[in-house]
Amino acid sequence: MTAVLDDTLLADPAALALADGAGALRAAATAGAQVRSAAQAALDAGVADLAGHRPRALVVLRRPGSSGAAGELLHALLGPQCPVPFVTADLVPGWVGPLDVVVAQSADPEDTELAESVARAVGRGAEVVLSVPAEGPVASAGAGRARFVEPRIPVPPALDLPRALAVGLSVVSALGLWPGDLDPSLEPLADALDAEAERNQPGHEPFMNPAKSLALRLAEHTPLLWGTDPPATAVAGHGATALATHAGVVAYSADIAQAATATALRRAVDLAERSDDVFRDPFDDPGPDAPPVRVVLLATSEEDPGQVATRRTGRGWPADLHHPVDEIARGTRDAGLLRAAVLAARWDAAAVYLGLATRTIEPA
Numbered sequence: 001m002t003a004v005l006d007d008t009l010l011a012d013p014a015a016l017a018l019a020d021g022a023g024a025l026r027a028a029a030t031a032g033a034q035v036r037s038a039a040q041a042a043l044d045a046g047v048a049d050l051a052g053h054r055p056r057a058l059v060v061l062r063r064p065g066s067s068g069a070a071g072e073l074l075h076a077l078l079g080p081q082c083p084v085p086f087v088t089a090d091l092v093p094g095w096v097g098p099l100d101v102v103v104a105q106s107a108d109p110e111d112t113e114l115a116e117s118v119a120r121a122v123g124r125g126a127e128v129v130l131s132v133p134a135e136g137p138v139a140s141a142g143a144g145r146a147r148f149v150e151p152r153i154p155v156p157p158a159l160d161l162p163r164a165l166a167v168g169l170s171v172v173s174a175l176g177l178w179p180g181d182l183d184p185s186l187e188p189l190a191d192a193l194d195a196e197a198e199r200n201q202p203g204h205e206p207f208m209n210p211a212k213s214l215a216l217r218l219a220e221h222t223p224l225l226w227g228t229d230p231p232a233t234a235v236a237g238h239g240a241t242a243l244a245t246h247a248g249v250v251a252y253s254a255d256i257a258q259a260a261t262a263t264a265l266r267r268a269v270d271l272a273e274r275s276d277d278v279f280r281d282p283f284d285d286p287g288p289d290a291p292p293v294r295v296v297l298l299a300t301s302e303e304d305p306g307q308v309a310t311r312r313t314g315r316g317w318p319a320d321l322h323h324p325v326d327e328i329a330r331g332t333r334d335a336g337l338l339r340a341a342v343l344a345a346r347w348d349a350a351a352v353y354l355g356l357a358t359r360t361i362e363p364a
Contacts, residue, residue: 098125109136211349
């Protein structure tokens with residue numbers, strides 16, 4: 001059964017604050033602070049000392065929570081130009097040894113599988129960068145042998161993607177794998193996320209708040225989140241997870257070219273476009289019982305996403321376009337990274353707003 005949206009809640013900051021007793025909106029607004037604290041923690045942990053080390057492979061462990069999304073996004077941002085193999089895995093591969101660098105992150109200090117992986121990696125002499133809470137078997141497994149980047153800003157595990165991404169960026173920057181130089185403080189990234197948090201603050205009306213606007217557009221629909229470039233596709237996957245986590249909404253995420261091969265979805269998109277016709281008579285054409293689909297195209301590159309979608313699929317799509325070139329202008333240094341992070345933060349906030357407005361998030 002589709003949850004009923006109370007759109008009046010999104011226009012009432014006091015009611016939002018009352019509904020958000022657990023502070024999910026406040027946690028989502030800490031994205032910039034998470035980046036700054038993680039960057040500083042990485043410096044304190046000696047991650048910068050990896051400079052000059054060219055690993056045989058960079059292994060990023062994919063654990064429950066945000067580490068998988070951070071690894072996928074980092075992999076997409078580096079792309080095929082990454083000078084060493086970039087491996088994402090649930091557990092440390094059997095071939096890992098002294099020539100490799102392993103990044104392990106989790107919000108769960110009791111993750112026994114991760115603890116075993118960390119122990120295996122350090123036992124084989126790999127360089128390990130570990131970011132987990134300080135107490136528990138995971139931290140103990142790397143004690144004294146891993147570069148320990150302690151999380152310093154407590155947020156729910158589902159809202160810590162900025163921290164996980166910042167730790168990964170610190171590692172690839174120190175290893176010289178990033179195309180160009182990244183500021184070790186990651187200040188431009190943190191500033192972009194602060195600006196997005198300002199746009200998405202509860203006091204702004206939905207027409208001025210991109211996260212609220214997105215939540216309203218997705219309500220009572222089945223979202224199809226399609227990326228027009230690899231980082232955007234990674235963000236789409238994170239967006240689908242955020243919707244499931246905070247709003248109980250099932251969404252389909254994919255690369256636009258892959259999505260276009262799903263013939264039944266193509267028909268559903270065309271049907272949804274016809275059902276949006278203001279001249280349609282609902283008695284003559286009642287439409288489907290299931291919530292109609294809504295296509296959202298995400299993009300982080302310099303190109304127009306609609307043109308990219310047409311070129312890659314051979315047709316146009318009735319879609320909402322999310323390509324934050326107004327926020328991150330074309331030609332900005334590391335624009336793809338900044339746009340991807342801004343979009344990920346927007347999806348987090350939109351999912352929380354939707355969860356609050358449908359009472360999926362229960363008051364604490």
